[in-house]
Amino acid sequence: MARIDAGRLLEDLHTLRGFGRFRTGVHRPTLSPEDIASRRWLAGRLAEAGLEPRIDGIASVFGFTRNPGRRLLIGSHLESQNEAGWLDGAMGVIFGLEVARALPQLPIDVAAWVDEEGHYGSFLGSRSFIGEVTEEEIDRAINRTTGESMRSGLERAGLSGVPRVTLDDPSRYLGYLEAHIEQGDELEAKGLVLGVVTSIVAIWNFRIRFIGEQNHAGTTRMAIRKDARVAMTRLANRIDDTFPDVIAERSVWTIGRMSLDPNAPSIIPGAAEMNVQFRDADPAVLDRLEAHLRRLVAEADAAGPCRVTIEVASKTIPKVMDARFQDALARAAEAHAPGRWQRMPSGAGHDAQVLALRMPAGMLFVPSIGGISHHWTEDTKEEDIVRGCAVLADAAEALLTQS
Amino acid sequence: MARIDAGRLLEDLHTLRGFGRFRTGVHRPTLSPEDIASRRWLAGRLAEAGLEPRIDGIASVFGFTRNPGRRLLIGSHLESQNEAGWLDGAMGVIFGLEVARALPQLPIDVAAWVDEEGHYGSFLGSRSFIGEVTEEEIDRAINRTTGESMRSGLERAGLSGVPRVTLDDPSRYLGYLEAHIEQGDELEAKGLVLGVVTSIVAIWNFRIRFIGEQNHAGTTRMAIRKDARVAMTRLANRIDDTFPDVIAERSVWTIGRMSLDPNAPSIIPGAAEMNVQFRDADPAVLDRLEAHLRRLVAEADAAGPCRVTIEVASKTIPKVMDARFQDALARAAEAHAPGRWQRMPSGAGHDAQVLALRMPAGMLFVPSIGGISHHWTEDTKEEDIVRGCAVLADAAEALLTQS
Numbered sequence: 040m041a042r043i044d045a046g047r048l049l050e051d052l053h054t055l056r057g058f059g060r061f062r063t064g065v066h067r068p069t070l071s072p073e074d075i076a077s078r079r080w081l082a083g084r085l086a087e088a089g090l091e092p093r094i095d096g097i098a099s100v101f102g103f104t105r106n107p108g109r110r111l112l113i114g115s116h117l118e119s120q121n122e123a124g125w126l127d128g129a130m131g132v133i134f135g136l137e138v139a140r141a142l143p144q145l146p147i148d149v150a151a152w153v154d155e156e157g158h159y160g161s162f163l164g165s166r167s168f169i170g171e172v173t174e175e176e177i178d179r180a181i182n183r184t185t186g187e188s189m190r191s192g193l194e195r196a197g198l199s200g201v202p203r204v205t206l207d208d209p210s211r212y213l214g215y216l217e218a219h220i221e222q223g224d225e226l227e228a229k230g231l232v233l234g235v236v237t238s239i240v241a242i243w244n245f246r247i248r249f250i251g252e253q254n255h256a257g258t259t260r261m262a263i264r265k266d267a268r269v270a271m272t273r274l275a276n277r278i279d280d281t282f283p284d285v286i287a288e289r290s291v292w293t294i295g296r297m298s299l300d301p302n303a304p305s306i307i308p309g310a311a312e313m314n315v316q317f318r319d320a321d322p323a324v325l326d327r328l329e330a331h332l333r334r335l336v337a338e339a340d341a342a343g344p345c346r347v348t349i350e351v352a353s354k355t356i357p358k359v360m361d362a363r364f365q366d367a368l369a370r371a372a373e374a375h376a377p378g379r380w381q382r383m384p385s386g387a388g389h390d391a392q393v394l395a396l397r398m399p400a401g402m403l404f405v406p407s408i409g410g411i412s413h414h415w416t417e418d419t420k421e422e423d424i425v426r427g428c429a430v431l432a433d434a435a436e437a438l439l440t441q442s
Numbered sequence: 443m444a445r446i447d448a449g450r451l452l453e454d455l456h457t458l459r460g461f462g463r464f465r466t467g468v469h470r471p472t473l474s475p476e477d478i479a480s481r482r483w484l485a486g487r488l489a490e491a492g493l494e495p496r497i498d499g500i501a502s503v504f505g506f507t508r509n510p511g512r513r514l515l516i517g518s519h520l521e522s523q524n525e526a527g528w529l530d531g532a533m534g535v536i537f538g539l540e541v542a543r544a545l546p547q548l549p550i551d552v553a554a555w556v557d558e559e560g561h562y563g564s565f566l567g568s569r570s571f572i573g574e575v576t577e578e579e580i581d582r583a584i585n586r587t588t589g590e591s592m593r594s595g596l597e598r599a600g601l602s603g604v605p606r607v608t609l610d611d612p613s614r615y616l617g618y619l620e621a622h623i624e625q626g627d628e629l630e631a632k633g634l635v636l637g638v639v640t641s642i643v644a645i646w647n648f649r650i651r652f653i654g655e656q657n658h659a660g661t662t663r664m665a666i667r668k669d670a671r672v673a674m675t676r677l678a679n680r681i682d683d684t685f686p687d688v689i690a691e692r693s694v695w696t697i698g699r700m701s702l703d704p705n706a707p708s709i710i711p712g713a714a715e716m717n718v719q720f721r722d723a724d725p726a727v728l729d730r731l732e733a734h735l736r737r738l739v740a741e742a743d744a745a746g747p748c749r750v751t752i753e754v755a756s757k758t759i760p761k762v763m764d765a766r767f768q769d770a771l772a773r774a775a776e777a778h779a780p781g782r783w784q785r786m787p788s789g790a791g792h793d794a795q796v797l798a799l800r801m802p803a804g805m806l807f808v809p810s811i812g813g814i815s816h817h818w819t820e821d822t823k824e825e826d827i828v829r830g831c832a833v834l835a836d837a838a839e840a841l842l843t844q845s
Binding site (some may be wrong): 145146197221222223224225240242248250251254255257259260261263266268270271272274275276279286289291292293294295296297298302304305306307308314316318349352385386387388407410411412413422 | 457552567609624625627628645647656658659660661662663664666669671672674675676678679681686689692694695696697698699700701702705706707708710711719721755761775788789791810813814815816817
């Protein structure tokens, strides 16, 4: 069995937490000064671990093994959401570093994929690695919060003109492993300490528009109003009331974005828009939910007086994790925490879903206290962190030595 | 009876429509180049009418009579909402000009109050005239659309350092008359052509806040969510469903502004806010609606899981129009359109409510086609415009000669 060094692991995690510290979490958005500093620090730690460090032209950080043989790639992301948690992403990267240190004789590459959190785009680092990001996409990428172009951020990081690392030959790798905090409360609620990910759920987003008639809020009688807000909140409630009847056990749905036009206290909104999102790992469930949503929209449109339309904003497909990788993680989990782990889908998106397009991939979850993530209070018990890393190391060793 | 010149009246209205023409309406926000040009044009027309023209330090335009005796003040506003109608405000100003021309022997002052439409503030022109606007308020005033300070706009207009006209001696005036488009469809729906305003309704605005728990839209089970959006749309629907049972005949309510925090498709909103507004002319009805709204908020808060709070954002009081002014308008209306006029409250706010704080005030409405206003399609039949001006002139003559 691999021997990880719990003290070294925790010390590195706490050092990383110092880059952009925000209360008990971190504020380390992609290419912020703190993020750039953390990438340089990581490259140094990878070098000290005997790996060949590299920060590529899109700011992903790599540590390449000098050992021969088909490699295992282990990684996650370094940057955080704004004012968010210290473990989201960072934990999986440091796990990769620690596993490489614990198994110095095996061919393990470590990666910190840039911008998984989407400050500039969508999975830019891992998608760049598998060859799916053009120079034009980087040219167009703008920071959603600051408005700075990604090119300008890369220049500040001293990465202008630096080539990107891309996966030219997938057969060079045995596959990809990623550990991550669960970001939900399912493990905690069930008294479990580890989750072996079976698949990463699909995310379907729909844009629903309401067209009414803008008018004066003082002089327009209630009877003749075509208030787009009324139509929107009424449909939102229909969704809330009826989705429980059509969902599967783990389906989730969210209306996280709404807008009124013109959004002024004394003007009846003439138009409104909302985003309806749902997630599930089962394509049949996804189809059922879409059909139900379209039925509700058609009913709302027919009821009047506002027009209601729906269009697909985006749809991903569920990404199934490799069976052999799942089994290796499951055996290691059972060894370290007998009966206290489960197989489960991931409700969140991860870089593993991108890597899974090119190579076998597996993911391991550790519990999130109270299910909280994307917030500075996000945390995980120390013993769960250490156990997770030990399980990941054992699975990596098994995968590399039994193939 | 006063003799207005319909051709001259319509020609002036169409000339004014050329300043900032937008489709069939106008885009003439306060202190825009087109607005400044229209003020200079108006000052010239007032001078041609034999009045003493003046553009004061806040950009209100006045035409002062040279005739002796207690004066009648007639006015409205020149600027428009963004991309809005050609008659809202403008009609009442040109009516004032035409009435002064039709009654050259009587003491009539004409006023175009700046910024009734609230690009920089709230009734700045009329409030400045009655002495309720400090220099500090002007210092702080910022254009809601462009962000330019009012001081900068006044400088562009060449009005820096120009004194403001203020009402030092209210006894100098007999009172104030304002004609305006109805902005609703009540006159049209009843087949009427004139409305004598009885009062200007009170507007009560409430800020309702929802505090939930921001979380990940993929990993957070439905059962443990505290979604501020769900709480907000549920309460909005309760308001829509139950207000019809507690309102009076002409009450209106509007939820025209809503916001979600952080308003992103994949994040469960941790907070939300909406503005609930209602209007009525009867204080007892206003109190009943507030009590009902507070009860709904308390029920929503008690139901959980989100906290729901309410606070008053603003409250105006109903402004009753002077009985003698109402009667003068009513007699003139009956003479010009027997049986085709009514007394009615105004659902919209007007400069008359400000002037009413210092002197008797009266208002006259002409119909709005389809009830549309604050939109470039706003319009009124030519015959209704001409009739309205004739009625205003007769009422003015009666008030000035019978006192």
